[in-house]
Amino acid sequence: MKSRFARIAVIGLMLTLGAVPLQLLTTSTAFAQASGTTAMTNADVVKLAKLGFSSEVIKEKIDGASAVNFKLEVDDLVNLKSSGVSQDVISEMLKRADGGAASAAAGSGTPPTGAMAGNPFDVTMVTTNGGNVHLRGISGTISTTNAFVTVLEHYNFPGVAATVRTHDARPSFIVNSTDQPKGRIYIVSVEVDKGDQDRSLKLGNSRFWGGMKNVGAPDKDNQIAYDAVAVGNGNQWKLTPTTDLKPGEYGLYMGELFDFGVDE
Structure with missing residues (x-):
């Protein structure tokens, strides 16, 4: 019980001093933890799915990522599905890996990232x-x-x-x-x-x-x-x-x- 009160006191002090911004407790922080500043990966998508975010929210995150590095071979797709990632989110990953969507990546001239050049599902x-x-x-x-x-x-x-x-x-x-x-x-x-x-x-x-x-x-x-x-x-x-x-x-x-x- 004492340790619990001690943790609460420390968190309160950090919030007061501004060391821990209030958005630490918001979904934006979960996004930051999932994707960081590097290219979004399969692991990021799985993490968001397991945190309970809706498919629409995850798809928006995929579209808005500045870069992606998705692995979409057959085994990767099976692992995504078994990890609880929905079919429409996987489809969004395929589209983004093929160079589609994502205003941040559109028109950049960067070749599509992913397991295959061109849509593997063609x-x-x-x-x-x-x-x-x-x-x-x-x-x-x-x-x-x-x-x-x-x-x-x-x-x-x-x-x-x-x-x-x-x-x-x-x-x-x-x-x-x-x-x-x-x-x-x-x-x-x-x-x-x-x-x-x-x-x-x-x-x-x-x-x-x-x-x-x-x-x-x-x-x-x-x-x-x-x-x-x-x-x-x-x-x-x-x-x-x-x-x-x-x-x-x-x-x-x-x-x-x-x-x-x-x-x-």
Whole structure:
């Protein structure tokens, strides 16, 4: 009790002398502690989310930051999501890393920061008949199922069929990436659940003992092997499955699913 009164007395004295400004107890101080004077990072965003700030407030902070240094590879996106960062905040991070928004950064001539030059979530499907289709990413929800000693994790996406369809059994995909996309961008097959009216992708699993395995990466049974060839200015890659795709539902997975279907 005595120590408590002593702390109160010291704080009161510091406030009186002006050593601790009153705004120490305001949200602006939390922002300052989170971002400091350096570039805003993933850790700053996670800190604000865990402090309970709304998505709108965090997005305003992202837009207003003088610089950002976000890491937005697939594993980074999974970590952000599992740390409680909302989907719309992650989307704002992607937009800012791509050079969008932020009045402080606009018109500065500074190249976009982030894991990839150009929007990583920009996928074009190229078919053998010369048709190009822009794929749009969709978000899903995580579900887990206990299976004996293993916890199975699935990413579930709405609808039983993709809007984009092709008869091409081996389409190619143009993606933006400054690095080799294998191990970060996946071509996957998804399972249709007509009962739940969705499509699911099995992810890495965890055991009740022995830790977690391949968390955030699709299960190997759902991965489609592909060849990756650098094209354009070196910041783009052309991904082509090594074998024909059977009729069914597919997508490019990198935190979101860029879905398409193959018809007979």
